[in-house]
Amino acid sequence: MVEVVKGALSLGLLWAIMTIGVYITYRILSIADLTVEGSITLGAAIAAHAISSGMNPYLGTLIALFGGMAAGLCTGLLHTKLKIPALLSGILTMIALYSINLRVMGKANISLLRMENVYTVFENMGLEPTWATITLGAMSVLVIVCLLYWFFGTELGCAIRATGNNPYMVRAQGINTNTMIIIGLIISNGLVSLGGALIAQNQNFSDIGMGTGSIVIGLASVIIGEVLFGKRNFFMRLLSLVFGAITYRIIIAFVLKLGMHSNDLKLFTAITVAIALALPMIKDFVNPPKISIGEGEQDA
Amino acid sequence: MLRIDGVYKVFNPGTVNQKTALRNVSLTMKEGDFITLIGGNGAGKSTLLNCIAGVYGVDKGSINIAEVDVTKLTEYKRAAFLGRVFQDPMMGTASDMILEENLALALRRGKARGLRWGISNKEREVYRELLSHLGLGLEHRLNVKVKLLSGGQRQAITLLMATLNKPKVLLLDEHTAALDPKTASIVLDLTERLIHENGLTTLMVTHNMRDAIRYGNRLIMMHDGRIFLDIQGEEKKKLTVEELLARFGSASGQEFSYDRALLS
Numbered sequence: 001m002v003e004v005v006k007g008a009l010s011l012g013l014l015w016a017i018m019t020i021g022v023y024i025t026y027r028i029l030s031i032a033d034l035t036v037e038g039s040i041t042l043g044a045a046i047a048a049h050a051i052s053s054g055m056n057p058y059l060g061t062l063i064a065l066f067g068g069m070a071a072g073l074c075t076g077l078l079h080t081k082l083k084i085p086a087l088l089s090g091i092l093t094m095i096a097l098y099s100i101n102l103r104v105m106g107k108a109n110i111s112l113l114r115m116e117n118v119y120t121v122f123e124n125m126g127l128e129p130t131w132a133t134i135t136l137g138a139m140s141v142l143v144i145v146c147l148l149y150w151f152f153g154t155e156l157g158c159a160i161r162a163t164g165n166n167p168y169m170v171r172a173q174g175i176n177t178n179t180m181i182i183i184g185l186i187i188s189n190g191l192v193s194l195g196g197a198l199i200a201q202n203q204n205f206s207d208i209g210m211g212t213g214s215i216v217i218g219l220a221s222v223i224i225g226e227v228l229f230g231k232r233n234f235f236m237r238l239l240s241l242v243f244g245a246i247t248y249r250i251i252i253a254f255v256l257k258l259g260m261h262s263n264d265l266k267l268f269t270a271i272t273v274a275i276a277l278a279l280p281m282i283k284d285f286v287n288p289p290k291i292s293i294g295e296g297e298q299d300a
Numbered sequence: 301m302l303r304i305d306g307v308y309k310v311f312n313p314g315t316v317n318q319k320t321a322l323r324n325v326s327l328t329m330k331e332g333d334f335i336t337l338i339g340g341n342g343a344g345k346s347t348l349l350n351c352i353a354g355v356y357g358v359d360k361g362s363i364n365i366a367e368v369d370v371t372k373l374t375e376y377k378r379a380a381f382l383g384r385v386f387q388d389p390m391m392g393t394a395s396d397m398i399l400e401e402n403l404a405l406a407l408r409r410g411k412a413r414g415l416r417w418g419i420s421n422k423e424r425e426v427y428r429e430l431l432s433h434l435g436l437g438l439e440h441r442l443n444v445k446v447k448l449l450s451g452g453q454r455q456a457i458t459l460l461m462a463t464l465n466k467p468k469v470l471l472l473d474e475h476t477a478a479l480d481p482k483t484a485s486i487v488l489d490l491t492e493r494l495i496h497e498n499g500l501t502t503l504m505v506t507h508n509m510r511d512a513i514r515y516g517n518r519l520i521m522m523h524d525g526r527i528f529l530d531i532q533g534e535e536k537k538k539l540t541v542e543e544l545l546a547r548f549g550s551a552s553g554q555e556f557s558y559d560r561a562l563l564s
Contacts, residue, residue: 151415153417153418154413154414154415154416154417154418155404155408155413155414155415155416155417155418156413156414156415157418158397158401158404158405158413158418159405159413161394161397162394162397162401162402162405165394165395165396165397166390166391166393166394166395168386168391169391169392169393169394169405170376170394170405171375171376171379172353172375172379172382172384172392173379173405173406173408173409173461174376174377174379174380174408174409174410174411175376175379175405175413176374176376177376
């Protein structure tokens with residue numbers, strides 16, 4: 001039981017980084033960006049290739065971050081310069097990344113067993129593997145949350161937030177909305193790719209199919225976080241994403257423990273997200289908003 | 301301050317829906333001019349404003365603002381010169397952001413956005429002061445999301461935002477049309493006060509003939525993509541609705557048939 005929660009916590013912290021990336025496009029820019037399905041694998045692929053060819057794991061992880069940022073830039077350019085709808089731009093980059101990821105890895109999967117990775121330092125300090133992951137995961141998440149809280153409070157960050165909210169107003173205030181969208185996509189995919197690199201090193205392998213459905217997992221975590229942990233101010237919102245990602249992992253761990261076949265996981269996640277997105281409508285249907293009609297307004 | 305020379309704008313060229321929205325429009329505004337622009341639906345008023353703002357490029361002619369040729373500049377670059385208020389109260393503000401964030405975005409209009417903090421404490425005092433002059437009690441609501449405010453309040457905020465960083469030209473696109481009559485008149489009075497206090501060069505589109513006559517020092521009427529009437533000075537001060545209708549008839553050779561303008 002404790003082991004299950006501990007495992008979910010470690011995995012949740014790593015997926016939280018990816019979830020924050022999804023939040024930036026989905027909630028701040030109001031774009032459903034499918035690039036993430038490719039950039040999470042890209043991060044894993046870059047890190048795996050770097051580590052298996054003997055590079056320092058921290059350097060490999062950093063390169064993975066830049067790789068994801070480049071993927072975000074591609075989607076941003078397709079969308080803003082070539083005027084391809086955001087959803088389709090993301091799909092195009094995602095598909096292109098499938099080939100690129102195969103090129104990076106040279107094969108469909110790379111095993112990282114018994115190789116030094118970013119967690120090794122903590123394990124050498126005497127921590128067991130799960131605690132090593134939790135330590136590094138929590139540190140990364142904390143740094144990212146603080147950095148983003150600062151960034152989205154700056155002039156540039158405010159302009160990006162406003163772009164997702166009302167692009168007409170933003171242009172009237174002299175801001176290039178295209179640039180803002182591109183910056184947002186770069187940050188988002190950089191984080192997703194970083195998450196992918198950390199996840200690959202945690203599970204000790206990278207696989208070409210590991211990105212499939214990751215956008216849905218990201219969305220599920222965003223929504224769980226918002227529903228359960230509120231959205232009072234921006235700092236709390238960022239933290240709620242972390243708690244959302246962890247909660248998602250705990251839920252998954254429990255349904256697996258209750259006997260659900262792991263092949264059915266994606267179906268389960270998709271249904272959960274569909275229900276969560278439909279919640280406002282379901283609420284209105286079950287409990288219609290009451291409209292009070294005054295005496296004078298009633299039909300005679 | 302604003303010089304428009306022989307501007308043409310054609311929508312959907314080469315298709316059955318081709319429409320010439322502006323035909324050889326020329327207009328020069330002096331500094332401090334307050335022009336009211338009136339005309340029926342499809343006369344080209346909003347198109348003209350959008351061409352000045354850079355929402356649409358022009359097909360022929362040129363536009364100069366403060367001696368700068370902006371004809372080829374994008375919308376966000378021209379924003380450095382322009383303050384804009386739209387017809388839709390939802391359009392001028394970012395609804396999910398709080399009031400002070402909206403004002404801070406507007407204060408930096410036309411300036412590069414860096415990694416400095418988005419709002420300084422000094423600014424907050426200025427905002428509170430300026431909002432208190434609006435008389436809508438908004439000075440206590442700096443931390444409220446703009447979507448929780450009424451249409452009239454949002455239009456007043458958009459006006460303040462447009463004038464916060466003094467624009468070369470203020471463009472008002474029927475900014476009171478979506479408001480109820482009482483709120484509309486409050487916002488119009490506020491408009492006049494802000495224009496007067498800041499000495500702003502203003503182009504205001506309106507559907508309402510009385511407002512067009514009452515406000516500003518110059519009145520322009522458009523019809524079918526052309527400027528038909530340009531009345532200013534003493535003549536404008538003495539103008540009445542009946543006279544305006546008669547003059548429009550003799551200038552265009554047809555009756556001014558626009559029910560909303562007649563009824564108002």
